Amino acid sequence: MTTLPDPRSLVNADYADGSIYSNPDLYDMEMDRIFMHNWIWVAHRSDIPEAGSFITTFVGPHPVVVTRDRKGDVHVMLNRCRHRGATVCENKRGKAASFVCPYHGWAYGLDGALRGVPFQDGYSGQLDKAKYPLVSLRVEEYNGLIFATFDADIMPLDAWLGRAKPWIDLFMKQGAGWPVKTMGEHKFTFPGNWKIQLENTTDAYHFPIVHKSFLDSVDGETQNTFDFVEGEGYVEDLGHGHSVMVMIPELVDLEADLDAPIPERFQELAEGLSKDYPPEQVRRIVRAVGGSGFNLNLFPNLACSMAFFRVLRPLSVTETEIRHIAIGMDGGPKLGNDMRLRLHEHFQGPMGFGSPDDAEAWDRVQRGSLAGRDIAILLNRGLGHEARREDGNLFSDVSAETGMRAAYRQWLAAMTDVTAACSKNEEESMA
Template sequence: MNIATPVVPDYAALVHADRALTTMYTDPAIFEAEMARVFERTWVWVAHGSEIAEPGDFKMAMVGLQPVIVVRDRKGVVHVHVNRCRHRAATVCEVAKGKTNSFVCPYHGWSYALDGSLRGLPYEAGYAGTIDKKQFPLKSLRVEEYAGLIFATFKDDIAPLTDFLGGAKKWIDLFMKQGAGYPLTSLGEHRFSFPGNWKIQLENTTDAYHFPLVHKAFLTATDSETAATMDIMNNGGYVEDLGNGHSVMVMVPDLVDLDDNLEAPIPKKFEALAAELTAEGHPDQEVRRIVRAVGGTGFNLNLFPNLGCSAAFFRVLQPISVDETEVRHVALGMKGGPAAANRARLRIHEFFQGPMGFGSPDDAEVWDRVQHGAQGGKELWLMLNRGLAGEEALPDGHLRSDVSAETGMRAAYRQWKAMMEVTS
């Protein structure tokens, strides 16, 4: 019997400096390779520290297509375990998040400590003393954390997380300032899926070009101050390639550093909130800092391959198949901060990102259309050349262009191609 040799795609031919082939969205073989060559060989975001704040706290996540458990042990150390019993492969956890002392397989009762070690198994005598529990812990990933962002990787010999984040660290630090002096914390999340490839969503986080068109309903429904602030095509913003696939889109330069210009007049839309905070006894400078942080930062940060720190929330993408992606929107607030401020942040989040909001549902509609359209003319190119002619190299080597440029997409695909071409 002759067994056909699999055809390995020419990844260099798929992605050029200014374009990519549509099969990037539609080829199941490419998707399968991405899960192994990208998601299992780099740092993947799995949680924010506030989601597993106390010993015993856990949450489920995914690294590519592999289910994992993110858990904090009794000593406060964070672990990420593959959600699979070492005996016969049943999952040892089916609860999205919670608190526990151990993980127990429902099939044959093998039990694991929070650090993944095998604690016990029923009727151990049946192994006639031949089983060494130390040889059968849950498979654990390498874990590192930066500024509350927890990442995991299957690749033990990978460079440290701080090296991978590189130029993005500055922007992560700025993003965390929206805690206004309080620790940033998750206020909850909602998730949805769309019938499209994960890279369609990856591109979106630093795509300003679509904003005035796709989000016209939002700009019409919101107040005039917000509409003026979000006139991002005319605010002097930019997109910057931060290296390793990461990028930042600065939409409102005046809101990059939330500690700057605190003496500016409080926007009318926040005057009632400022009055409520003042009545609660917060000093003027703290009121200004909190109010300024409520609306979030003036930029979207894309961390390759799966996390967007998007103005005031986390957008997490999860590949499901070549033509299906799940998106999680994690609302963020101030742990221990004023209830009024967190309430205001949630209302803003709901207005745009919520399932009945004016923003994300429109995004999901066009992502769907992209995947549908990609079925036709698969030999045609996806154009990624906007802003290329005006791109400038900064002293640190990063590339920057105007806010509507596709610099962020070129950054992501440059990293994608580099990872896909490595075969070992």
Template sequence: MTKTTSIPVKSITSAADMVMEDRVHKSLYSDPEIFEEELDKVFNHTWVWLAHESEIPDSGSYKTAKIGRQPVIVVRDRKGNIHVLQNRCRHRGATVCEKKHGKTKAFTCPYHGWGYGLDGSLRALPKPEEYENILDKAEFGLNSLRFETYQGMIFATLDDSIESLDSFLGGAKKWMDLFMKQSGGYPVQVLGDHRFRFPGNWKIQLENTTDAYHFPIVHKSFISSIDDQTAEVFDFLDGDGFVEDLGNGHSVMVMIPDLVDLEANLDDPIPERFQPLADELAKEGKSEAEIKRLVRAVGGSGFNLNLFPNVSCSMAFFRNLVPISVDETEIHHVAIGGKGAPAAFNQKRMRLHEHFQGPMGFGTPDDGEAWERVQHGSKAGTDGWIMVNRGMSRLSTSEDGNVKGAVCSETGMRAAYQQYKKMMAAEEKE
């Protein structure tokens, strides 16, 4: 049994010291100086998820996003190449794009009219004669950032010296491959998203997607809204699920092992709750094999994959967190389906998404209330530790050689915080 001991606050000298093996200090949620340090040491020096390639399908398609606090544009140029550009005019620093997403032929600064191509190059500026012999346009394009992709997921970094994305994702790639099977044999496509903010620290949300322990308590309203067969599927705390530390702060929480590989067990009977969908697909002329494949995929994968520091592939959607301030976080819930998949399939995906993750759904409001209470409670007292020790005495080793705990263990939280500790302990880079 792990013995817990009291650690006096006066012995803490840095944010890294506030992360122990089995607990983290509540100051990590509320100290504005620590938050500013996190933006630099964590978000400015790692791979940050920005978009899925399906969000920028055509030439001129773009999406605005943030790396920590820094605004960027993810855009596809006329040749189909992807660029990640700092959203800052090289003249006086105004943003050149404010819309969430769209399609354009160029970016023009609204302040003084400097115009940039889709690749970020400076193409035009008013009264160019005033810059004769003092400005080389080739040197004043929008700053391009290093980016890499895996399974259509676009990640970028402000630090050109860090390891490759492939190396950073490591053991998470296996689970990303499995997650992308949920589009029923069609390419994964973003169907839409909604955004909201909650009055709490970003790490509260980072913890949540790897926390099965709260599900039957916080989400009683959701469980009461579904049929008995579906409720049985979500009764997973005493099942064979697990949480696995995948390295570099990433983790996977498997809640429904039977739904890990959506291309397996395709001969199983169609669940009663999905029979209407199967009937509709049959009316569209789909073969029995394709119907079974689509029906098995429609509810999503049976696991949540947390990718440190800002995105999770959560059963049937992407959840992206954006730190706004020490006590405010923006959440993007990104619904996904299949490009070219039957309309009935994508519609069912959207209805399921709306039922739980949507702004009027059963899950998101309840989660938000819990997150807000954690932030509020962190202000109580002068000393306090957040416990992340559940399951530490019952760990095992996974088939991939990773630390593994029960589905309701806090193995994933500890994985994220140990990566956080490593990055926060790093010396300042020049």
């Protein structure tokens, strides 16, 4: 009989045991207690813009279909026929009137209802189609971000996001007055545990070391912008495992300080935009194109990272899929969206100067963590000068590990089912 690991023996206030990256029993617990009982990001509103639109994705290890029905309602359903379990959709995205199982032809509506069964007389009147819809998850949306959960008793999404909501609102200002839209993605896998990437989003400490090749590839003005480790930025715990890392404080609110000088790297863009837009709108677009000055981590699987979405999906205890989703202005100028794509390619792309270096570092963390036993993973940077704001948020300097400690507090709460874990009975105000 397998003895389940005790998560409380593996994670402390300022360190974790290295086995958290490689223990398969712990991983199985995570898939159940975290990915079955938290709000998991599945899509952006623009991924399913109209009736009949759908995408296929995952909630933890579970394949799902995300649809918009004819009433405009969003559904997230297990991609599994109720008859023999075959997937009902294999396309990544598209439009459909229904989903038909390729094995025996059971047909489902956009809302998951079972509409048709071939040769139904074979069931002698004993098949009630109303009892066999596609299994639906609970779905809620905030500012274009669509989340789903298996847990019917989880707190409402609005409460779960809590103090992260104002940061989501700031991030969505990258639409420059237009709605934000997704503009394609690329994905890759790395041979490491999903929590290694979760830690990375609010880790400024690594930036000048891991991303030296990126800094060497840009002009001096841009280098100065990204020289933030000893700057005035900060990392803040937003509750429920969420955190924000502010790297460039002057770019937190993209609609503020529109009179600031346009950076040299955007001068040509500004000149092109000025042919069709007034000066104030040009400045607003240019600031949006450059992205927000912060990374927002939404536990457990989404990062709103400066100018793109980063989505993680655990594949096994030692393998993780990463999706980098480019975003832009829905209805905005092509010049601006094209520039955003070029910036995305420069850092996040498979031939870029950022993500490949990150992936190499994550790989080495996984391999190195297997060396020795009972050796701690340190999470204590910035702990000595961590402080608390009036609203209760813990914060520290930009290179602190406050965000990692926030994530592991929620991890531990979910893994041990204590009262800090998300529950509809939790009365804590996160407004």
